[in-house]
Each structure stands twice: as structure tokens, then as C-alpha cells.
Amino acid sequence: MKMRHSFVLLAATVCMALTFDACKKGGSNDDDNKPTEQPGKIPGMGETAGTPEGEQYVLPAGITLSGTIVGDYCDTTYQVGSGEFAAVCVGLLNSKTKDTTIILPAGLVILSTNAEYQHGVVVQEARILLKAKKITRVGLGAYCINSHKSPSSYSVTYTLGPVSSSPLMKELIGLLRNKKTSKSEFANEDLYQEASSNIQGLVWGITDDMGSADPAVRQIYLDKIPNK
Template identity: 30%
Template sequence: MAHAAWKWMVVAVGVGVGVLACSDDDEGGGGGGGDGGPITFDAGVNRVRPGFGEDPGQPVGKTFVFPPGVELAGVPYGASDATKDCGNGVAPIGTGPAVLVCVPLRNTTGGPVQLTFEPGLVVLNTAPSRIQNGMLIDREPITVPPTGMGPGGVDAGSDGGSEEEVFLLPLHMYCLNEARGPSEQGGTFELGPVSSDPDIQELLRLIENKRIENEDDADVVQDALYSITEYNGLTDDDRKAIAALKNR
């Protein structure tokens, strides 16, 4: 899939008092709304899914496992607000426009290792801010180079010895909590499970061979996700919009 990084705005929607919402325009459009009006959250139209929407708990799924020799080298954190990346020239994985996270990786094998973050991977906000959890919907392998110890010194942020090199991978993900804000630069995250939710799995099957080339395409995916996270699941309109996307 083509990489993209689009600027989304944080907008207020009416739920008694205004709340922050993850949206790409000032209409607050989300799955199941349909008329561009204010979004309300009603337990009567929401299937409970832990960690999605405003449902409490941790998302359900299988644990993501790194290949041998590759592991987290620190706490994942929000990418740059200005550049949407991690400052190291590595192209982002994913087409999601709102939850942008840098994942620090360590490769101790001494050689390159291929790594694939699976579609449906959830990344959980751990900062005190009311920020989205994110989901990766793309499957793209990446080669993680070997990491080791680099030269230190004042410029490297050390006391003159050596410091660990890490590989920073940007993940560009979609929103899972419509009433919350997009990621913030430096905000902390943790890797969650690969979702086993059957409606999420249906969405992933439908978009597996589709191209997400621009903001309108990303809106189709995000609206479909909101139909799942905020309501009861994919609608016929979601399926038609996905079917209309270009094939890879």
C-alpha cells in the first residue's frame, strides 16, 4: 500500500458538553452517523468491545510476537507533529493519518531481520492525555538492521562513552476511539494485541487487496472502523465504499 500522512484536525462534537474527537474535517463525521451532524454515543447502538470507542478494558486478541533477536528497545512514543515521522528517514508503515507512533527496536542478531507488524495490531495510549488507541490495517514487511553500540560523547547525549543504537520505526495508524484526540508528539504508547474481533477481521479481509492512496481512501477505512468501534459493525454502505477502492 502507498504510504501517506495526512493532517487530521481535533474537533468538538456535541455530547452535552464538547469532547475532543479524532476527525479529518469539521463535521465530526464518523461511522454510523451518516448526516454530518453531531455524534452522540448511545450504549443502545454500541456493541461492547473492550478498548474500542468508550468501552472500558483492554482490546482482545493474540499477543504480537517479535522474531528471534528483535525486541523493543524502549517505550513507543508519538511521532513529530511537524514531520509525522521519527526523524531518521525511515518510511512509515501504514496509511492511518491520526495515530502516529515511533517504535524503537533492537536487533541483536548481527544481521538484518525481516519483521512484519500484522494488520489489526493495536497500539495503546499510556499517557495521561485523552488520546486514541490506534490500529494498523496494513501488512508491509520491513527489514530491521542490526543494532549495537555507537560512539557516545556530549553530542550523542552521553558522558563520553558509548550508547546503544536503536532502529526507530514509524507506524501510521487509524483511530479506535472517536471521541478522543489524535496522537501527541512524545506521548507514550505500548504495543497491544492483534485484534481477534470478528468485525475487525472482516474489515481486514475486505481491504487486504485495496489501495489507500489519499485522504478520501483513508476516510473510507476510518469510517468503517468507527462503524465497528462506536456502533454494531460494518454497514452495507461501508462494504460498498470499500469495494469501490482501487485494487492493488
């Protein structure tokens, strides 16, 4: 996928920004208000052992999963969210007598049941319209939180996990709140892929300590993502 190639192009920018930031740093109180959590050392993210922490997400009353959640390919044009590495296909049954819109919250973690495959995170809330008494299949985009593992696969099953309680992840979600992230918000595929690549870089900066959690580098990434 294009995003998997374009992400590599950001490496030089990251290195230059880190070098510049290291030169200008001196005594400062800027760190006082930062989350105490350390990038690359969050349970269940990156290469850190454990399971991502947070309050377990529960579907609303009258809404249930239909079948298993699988990765990558989804036999529907209905797509929500953004991100490719941890994208999944979800079937939802609305047993109510009226159409219902559910909201998957920002910070929702998509858990892989196979330890060789990536977990994912939803970075903005995703609204899904479910027709009454019907099963709706939807492709849900999510961003990888374990860069060393394999991207989502149709042969792997997933579950809806917790809403991340990670202070660093919550901070990033706040910074992305007013940014364009969904494919429908972009004029073409290339613009979406560029933004998606930058968002993935920001996520990996937190989960895998890839450098973009540094304030100077983070701002470079954020500036490349258009506002709503």
C-alpha cells in the first residue's frame, strides 16, 4: 500500500528535527506538564509485554457482533475510521426495530488474537449507521501500535478491546481531534495516504518510541495533516 512506502520518506525529516531540537534545548520547565508515561514502554504497545490498558468497550444494548472480526479485506464499500496496517472487517447486528447509529470511541483498541500480528487503535470516534433488524458489515480503519509485528490479515481474528487509558495516547488523540483523518474528507487517495502516513508516524512515536513523540518532531507531523 502507498502508505507503507510513503512513511519511509519521513525518516530524514525526523532525524533533522531531532538534531535541531537537541541543539536548542537547555533548562526548561516544558516537561512539567507532559504525561509521565514513556514512549515505547506502554503495556501491549510496541514491543512491551502485556495487554493494552483501559476500560473495556461494550456495544450498546440491542447491538451485537455478527461472526468474527477479521483483518484487512472487507466485502463492503461501507468504510469508517482511517489507517491501513490494522484495518479490520466488522459485522454488526442491529436487533432493534429502528435504525441506530453507534459510536466507536477514539482510543478504542482493536486486539489481535494472534501474537504475531499488530493491535490497532482508532484515533477519532467512528459513527456507524446500522439498519433495523439487519446485519451491517463495515470496514474499520485503525493504526498499528506494534510496528515490529505483521499488518492485519484476513486469516487472523480480532476483538474490540479497551478504550486506551494511556496518557500519551489520549494526548495524541486530543491533538488529532480537529484534523482530517477519514478518507471521505480528502479530495483524492494520495492526499489521504499522506495524512494517514503522518498519523501512523505519530502513533509509532508513542507506541514504539520512533522519535515523533519529541515535541519538535511531533509538530512537523501535525502540520502535515490538514485541519477539518
